[in-house]
Amino acid sequence: MTDINFRPPHRPSDRSGVAVLSDVHGVLPALEAVLAEPDVRAAGRIVLTGDLLAGPLPRETLAALRSLGERAVWVRGNADRELTDDPAGRGEDGPADPVSAWAAGQLAPEERDFLRSLPTSVTLEVAGLGPVLFCHATPRDDEEMVLVDSRPERWAEVLAELPDTVRTVVCGHTHMPYVRLTHGRLVVNPGSVGMPYGRAGAHWALLGPGGGAVTLRHTPFDYDAACARIARDSGFPSAADWADTYVRSRVSAEEALAAFGPGDGRAAG
Numbered sequence: 001m002t003d004i005n006f007r008p009p010h011r012p013s014d015r016s017g018v019a020v021l022s023d024v025h026g027v028l029p030a031l032e033a034v035l036a037e038p039d040v041r042a043a044g045r046i047v048l049t050g051d052l053l054a055g056p057l058p059r060e061t062l063a064a065l066r067s068l069g070e071r072a073v074w075v076r077g078n079a080d081r082e083l084t085d086d087p088a089g090r091g092e093d094g095p096a097d098p099v100s101a102w103a104a105g106q107l108a109p110e111e112r113d114f115l116r117s118l119p120t121s122v123t124l125e126v127a128g129l130g131p132v133l134f135c136h137a138t139p140r141d142d143e144e145m146v147l148v149d150s151r152p153e154r155w156a157e158v159l160a161e162l163p164d165t166v167r168t169v170v171c172g173h174t175h176m177p178y179v180r181l182t183h184g185r186l187v188v189n190p191g192s193v194g195m196p197y198g199r200a201g202a203h204w205a206l207l208g209p210g211g212g213a214v215t216l217r218h219t220p221f222d223y224d225a226a227c228a229r230i231a232r233d234s235g236f237p238s239a240a241d242w243a244d245t246y247v248r249s250r251v252s253a254e255e256a257l258a259a260f261g262p263g264d265g266r267a268a269g
Contacts, residue, residue: 016044017209018126020134020190022172024048024065025079026055026103027194027247029226030202031064033219034193039206043071045124049172050077050136053115055194056234056242058083058103062111076118077136077173078143083107084116102236128212129168129186137173145263146171148178148189154264155182168214170205174260176253177203177216188214195246198253223247 019040024031034040046068053061065072083104107115120142121135138144138158146158159169159182168186176198177191191203201220207213226247231240245251 016042018124018132018207019043019046020049020170020188020205020207021046021193022049022136022190022204023051023077023175023192023195024053024055024061025051025192025194025246026053026058026061026099027226027230027243028057028060028064029221029229030194030219030247031061033221034202034204035064035068037217037219039209039217040204043206045073046071047073047075047122047124047134047170049075049134049170049190050142051079051172052077053107054079054083054100054103055246056099056103056230056236056239058106059108059111060233062107062114073122073124073134074118075122075134075136076115076120076142080115080118081142084112098238099236099242106235123166126168126212127208129207129214131163131166132168132170132207133162133166134170137171139169139171143173145174145260146187147174147257147260147264148176148180149257149261150264151266152182154266155187159183159185170207174256176256177205177218179214179216186214188216190216196249197251197256198249200247200249 079100082100121133121139123131123133126132133139136142138146139162170188175192175195178189180187188205190205193202193204196203200223201218204217206215206217227243230243
């Protein structure tokens with residue numbers, strides 16, 4: 001496991017911390033690897049910042065996340081919303097990608113109702129950081145695009161409606177981890193547990209312990225075994241190819257930034 005640390009000075013300690021898991025996308029082996037991490041096992045809260053089930057093992061992943069009980073703090077992402085909008089997973093904007101459409105059909109009505117009930121953002125008090133807002137994409141929209149290299153004007157726009165007391169925002173959606181200071185606020189993206197771009201392994205974040213630190217974490221696991229398990233246990237027809245692409249992270253961060261970049265409005269600038 002590797003990590004990258006950002007530590008504000010002169011903060012009180014927090015013995016347990018807050019683990020942040022985002023964009024699991026139904027990749028149960030990756031989730032299990034993260035949940036086995038000592039710092040996640042010890043965390044007082046585990047915040048799940050959306051896009052949790054749209055992948056090859058949706059029901060099994062949901063069961064594992066629900067087993068966290070009261071420690072879990074749930075936030076709904078755009079892919080979770082799309083799973084609930086239509087039993088075929090079409091969502092509001094037309095057909096979803098094939099694995100999302102398939103995953104939607106696997107969920108029971110009660111499971112879709114559970115996803116539908118989740119909030120789009122949550123604000124928690126985190127030792128050393130104060131009020132922290134957790135969301136999926138941005139505080140105002142579950143699929144709006146912001147990236148580590150988005151223009152300052154773009155960040156000002158998406159953060160404009162936040163209360164002044166919120167100085168830290170944690171988001172997901174783009175599957176690439178970063179920490180950025182912008183307009184006096186710290187923005188943290190833990191990256192993706194199940195569909196990372198740029199580097200194989202499960203990406204997540206730890207907040208709070210050791211004086212309000214923000215730590216980006218990376219958990220490797222057995223990718224060959226994970227791909228074989230997904231191909232064996234998932235009923236998704238293209239599960240083997242899907243796992244080979246995403247579990248092994250065959251999409252580079254540079255390719256992802258090039259694809260997502262126009263979505264943050266930079267082409268209009």
